[in-house]
Amino acid sequence: MxxxxxxxxxxxxxxxxxxxxxxxxxxxxxxxxxxxxxxxxxxxxxxxxxxxxxxxxxxxxxxxxxxxxxxxxxxxxxxxLLPPFGTRARYRALEWLNFVASDLHKGMAVMFSPYLDADTKKRFADGNLTSKFAYIDEHLSTHDYVLGAEFSVADAYLYNVLSWPPRVNLDLSGYAAIQRFMVRMGQRASVxxxxxxxxxxxx
The missing domain is CATH 3.40.30.10 (Glutaredoxin)
Structure with a gap:
């Protein structure tokens, strides 16, 4: 493989x-x-x-x-790594995978674009990404992982994309739950x- x-x-x-x-x-x-x-x-x-x-x-x-x-x-x-087929938890996991893929990942990709200037990227981040970070932070304030107490592949994807903001000068230090999540994930042997x-x- x-x-x-x-x-x-x-x-x-x-x-x-x-x-x-x-x-x-x-x-x-x-x-x-x-x-x-x-x-x-x-x-x-x-x-x-x-x-x-x-x-x-x-x-x-x-x-x-x-x-x-x-x-x-x-x-x-x-x-x-995912809940069983047919369970409500399974669809919650897929909901998060799709959110990370279609909203967060694609949004972050804009910040790496060579075709946009710094001011445009800042306006985009303020108008588009900030609300997503706030949503994630609120969710993680009551969940160790995306689905609760147990790791899933949704956490792997979320961790992956949330590792990008420092590379494009986006400061996530004000999002305490995101910071705790990143530390928790960073302690996993797989990561x-x-x-x-x-x-x-x-x-």
Missing amino acids: KLYYAPGSCGLASQIALQEAGQAYELIKVDFKTKTTVEGDYLQVSPKGFIPVLQLDDGDLLTEGAVILQWIADRHPEHR RAALEAERLAAR
């Missing part, structure tokens, strides 16, 4: 989930500027050109981080292993 990633990007969540599941995998680093890997043209692997991509042992490819996380969880139900593999520091 191979996981195609770029350091510090959204492949970190998939790595954390694979670590939690005890699943062996090979990391293949993608150079985003050249769209190449040690294997050659990355666009031959993923015409979308995005990461992560999980190549299964039979050669099949999975794309889209939120989908990869669900596949890992469902492949390893003994680790309880430490994934960060070490990408040569990143815990946030």
Whole structure:
């Protein structure tokens, strides 16, 4: 099994989930500027050109981080990385995965855009991201993890995206529950292993 990633990007969540599941995998680093890997043209692997991509042992490819996380969880139900099919908790987990993917992740991507100036990014953050951080902080003020007391792959994705604000000069120090969540996540062996593999520091 191979996981195609770029350091510090959204492949970190998939790595954390694979670590939690005890699943062996090979990391293949993608150079985003050249769209190449040690294997050659990355666009031959993923015409979308995005990461992560999980190549299964039979050669099949999975794309889209939120989908990869669900596949890992469902492949390893003994680790309880998602609630069981059909339960209300399952749909709550999917609700959070979709919120992180469609609102938070896409919103943060704007902050990395080379096509927008600093003032535009600040206005966007104030008008779009601040309310999302407040919503997350309020939720985490009464939950150790997204679903309550137990870790799920939704936490891996949320941690991944919440590690980005310092890179674009967004200060989350005023969100106490988010800060506690980030510390709690940073103490998990899976997170430490994934960060070490990408040569990143815990946030």
